[in-house]
Amino acid sequence: METTIIQHNIGKNARIATNALFFLCGISFASWASRIPDMKELLHLSDAALGTVLFAMPIGSLTALPMAGVIIHKFGSKKITLFAVFFYFISLPLLGLSANPINLGISLFIFGFGSDLLNIAMNVQAVGVEKLQKRSIMSSFHAVFSIGFMLGAALGGIIAKQGISTFQHLATIGSIDLLIGLISFSYLLQNDHKSDENQPLFAIPDKSLIILGIICFCGMLCEGAMADWSVLYYKQIMDNSNGFATAGFTAFSVLMVVGRIFGDKILQALGLRKTLLINCLLVFVGMSIAIFIPSPFTVIIGFGITGLGLSTIVPLIYSEAGHSKTMAAGVALAAISTLGIAGFLIGPVMIGYLSEFFSLKIALASLIILGLLGSFLTTKIPE
Known part of the structure; x- marks a missing residue:
């Protein structure tokens, strides 16, 4: 009975912590997306040029993809989530500081790399929480991501209308991400769920x-x-x-x-x-x-x-x-x-x-x- 209560508490805390990761992932991406028109105008990019620069993000993600599974298996998803959040902390301010398409592309590559690591690591955590609670709750995690996404979109419009610079906006979001990541880290599951060999x-x-x-x-x-x-x-x-x-x-x-x-x-x-x-x-x-x-x-x-x-x-x-x-x-x-x-x-x-x-x-x-x-x-x- 005592063991069941302990597992329940661990699962509950891990669920809250994992939800926090989904939230920061959503608000971070939406915050960047809401400032794309400003960066397009600032750097005088055509639609095709913007599309080309934006391609740096998937390149970053695809670069992370083949190694993400290996390093998560070796070090555990808990450690990799914090590692990925640190990429957010660095890349978001860099996006706002970009003075030319090359700088923006490099920043997007870093952002994409960190995003893919976080996406896989936090979903591994979500699977582990499901196993502990013995029920499907994946939709709830996606709902929290969407709430962060929605909040980031709404705040992005308000912040841009107030004349706050893209750098100030994204640097603040990056700092909040790091704070959430550090707090959540202690409550994430230490051991990942293992598939049937x-x-x-x-x-x-x-x-x-x-x-x-x-x-x-x-x-x-x-x-x-x-x-x-x-x-x-x-x-x-x-x-x-x-x-x-x-x-x-x-x-x-x-x-x-x-x-x-x-x-x-x-x-x-x-x-x-x-x-x-x-x-x-x-x-x-x-x-x-x-x-x-x-x-x-x-x-x-x-x-x-x-x-x-x-x-x-x-x-x-x-x-x-x-x-x-x-x-x-x-x-x-x-x-x-x-x-x-x-x-x-x-x-x-x-x-x-x-x-x-x-x-x-x-x-x-x-x-x-x-x-x-x-x-x-x-x-x-x-x-």
Whole structure:
């Protein structure tokens, strides 16, 4: 009985600490995203040039990806989370100090490297907390990430409107990140959950996992595109220079939080296929409204619906992958996570080049197609 109480307390504290990591990850990325228009204007970058510079972040993430699993296995996710947060502390102020595209690219590389380390390490912690509490709570972690993301987006618009420099803004966020990381460190799980050694490390994914991986890629691609380009769309295309340029992005973030809060109940009522189908259709409807009915009000509504649609795609797919019958749970989750991260990082770059050759409006219209593709793929998921 006493052992059970101790484990419960350890799990409770670890859950709070892990939630803090998800929160700082969300607020940090949104804070940077909210200042992209300012950096674009400061450095006089075209859409294509901005897309090229933004590509430094996925390069940083992809550089970290092959070594992240090895160093987390060797040193443990607890130590690596603090190591990754230190990268945030350094890279965020550097982003605000960037005086040319090269400096910005280097800073984004460091930011991307640290982001990928933190993403993998904190998800390993989340899996360990789930094992201790013996129930699925992954959606709650993603909800906390979205709350941080939403807060970062809203504060970013207010801070920018007050004339506070990008450096002051991001340096403050980086300092808060380090403080949260240091406090959380003591309460994280010391030992990571180990997969069953009898399960195969390498196996051919079944049809269901392949389809889920593609849907995850499409969903995260949309998220990445919205994170980096929705503010610019609302500011430039809608010519809303006198209002809050982050209004649409904030609506997107708020509805994403709402969707993740109620996602588990919706899943229980409708099942995986129907829930994912509704998610993808909402992306299609939301982006269609934002693109084809262009006004400040409808763009806010469209972005909000899109956020609601994207809200539970990743948590649902992560949960389903964890129950794969052909691959070890950890391997399946790693494969899905890799596809998702790739989509999240490719999205902004893709939109940048499409915008340069066509227009930002047409570039964002590509997300409508992804919503339709995801809807089609959900009908192919085996019962």
